[in-house]
Amino acid sequence: MTIGFAQSLKDSLTRTRNTVFSRIANLLGASQVTEETWDELEGLLIQADVGVETTLHLIEQLRRRASEEAILQTDTLQTALREELRALLPDPPPLDLGNRPLDVILIVGVNGSGKTTSIAKLAYCYKQQGRQVLLAAADTFRAAAMDQLGIWAGRAGVNIITGSVGGDPGAIIFDALQSAQARGMDLVIADTAGRLHTQYNLMAELGKIRTVAAKNVPTAPHETLLVLDATTGQNALSQAKHFQQAVDVTGVILAKLDSTAKGGMVFAIARELGLPVRFVGTGERIEHLAPFDADVFIDGLLGPTNN
Numbered sequence: 001m002t003i004g005f006a007q008s009l010k011d012s013l014t015r016t017r018n019t020v021f022s023r024i025a026n027l028l029g030a031s032q033v034t035e036e037t038w039d040e041l042e043g044l045l046i047q048a049d050v051g052v053e054t055t056l057h058l059i060e061q062l063r064r065r066a067s068e069e070a071i072l073q074t075d076t077l078q079t080a081l082r083e084e085l086r087a088l089l090p091d092p093p094p095l096d097l098g099n100r101p102l103d104v105i106l107i108v109g110v111n112g113s114g115k116t117t118s119i120a121k122l123a124y125c126y127k128q129q130g131r132q133v134l135l136a137a138a139d140t141f142r143a144a145a146m147d148q149l150g151i152w153a154g155r156a157g158v159n160i161i162t163g164s165v166g167g168d169p170g171a172i173i174f175d176a177l178q179s180a181q182a183r184g185m186d187l188v189i190a191d192t193a194g195r196l197h198t199q200y201n202l203m204a205e206l207g208k209i210r211t212v213a214a215k216n217v218p219t220a221p222h223e224t225l226l227v228l229d230a231t232t233g234q235n236a237l238s239q240a241k242h243f244q245q246a247v248d249v250t251g252v253i254l255a256k257l258d259s260t261a262k263g264g265m266v267f268a269i270a271r272e273l274g275l276p277v278r279f280v281g282t283g284e285r286i287e288h289l290a291p292f293d294a295d296v297f298i299d300g301l302l303g304p305t306n307n
């Protein structure tokens with residue numbers, strides 16, 4: 001990870017760090033571990049949006065280690081906490097991109113989560129890396145969604161395929177893939193409608209998009225990234241489960257990390273959803289997207305290690 005990305009990931013954690021994690025770091029300063037330490041740590045982790053289930057798991061692991069390793073001092077416990085948090089975020093394999101002539105990324109998530117903005121940021125980021133990017137505006141449910149993506153495509157300097165409002169999203173994916181292949185482009189990023197009003201609609205629509213994609217590019221989509229709004233904390237998790245039932249989600253883009261103190265939800269996403277966070281939104285501008293890095297993330301929360 002470049003220094004610039006690492007810094008922006010750390011900066012986006014300012015609220016999360018200042019609100020709760022700095023208190024965890026203070027609690028685990030240089031003193032004795034007491035029964036109160038455990039209670040306070042548990043409360044702070046829950047406040048930090050780590051999630052109840054994940055917090056209880058962490059406390060259990062740490063209590064076991066404290067007794068096995070005879071941990072009496074809070075600073076040693078802090079080191080153990082850091083290790084256990086890190087263990088919750090196993091490094092995923094690299095994104096399945098760049099292994100074929102044309103990659104397809106499907107972006108899913110509810111309206112307002114930051115989907116369109118994240119697509120623009122991804123397009124910009126991959127364009128910087130020299131890739132030929134084409135956007136597919138397959139959120140045909142709202143006219144504004146297609147217009148907005150068009151504006152962002154202009155900012156990112158990439159082309160876009162749109163259709164008519166209420167039109168068939170599958171047809172737009174079809175056009176986009178045909179067009180990308182004809183023009184020798186190597187990456188299609190598709191926006192989709194974030195309708196959740198019935199699970200059936202969601203599944204039907206996303207299922208159809210996948211079928212059309214796979215017909216044109218046999219192994220597509222290569223990544224299906226779910227955009228979650230970090231400011232919604234634990235609510236985002238139940239939302240995510242609906243999407244996981246509808247489509248084979250391969251990773252998460254955690255948008256708006258800069259505007260929340262709920263950054264601890266990354267641990268719950270990993271443990272409760274089994275999904276790696278791949279990118280985080282660090283602001284509203286097109287360059288405000290950072291690849292996720294677990295070591296940088298944990299340093300950003302607790303400060304760098306002293307050893």
Ligand SMILES: Nc1nc2c(ncn2[C@@H]2O[C@H](COP(=O)(O)OP(=O)(O)O)[C@@H](O)[C@H]2O)c(=O)[nH]1
Pocket residue numbers: 109110111112113114115116117118194255256257258259280281282283284288
């Ligand atoms: N601060 C901040 N705002 C964001 C970020 N990503 C998206 N937003 C804002 O969230 C709002 C909704 O984003 P949009 O992309 O339109 O969401 P969509 O409805 O899911 O497509 C907009 O006001 C964006 O500027 C981010 O990473 N940080």
Ligand SMILES: [Mg+2]
Pocket residue numbers: 112115116117139145148
């Ligand atoms: Mg949108």
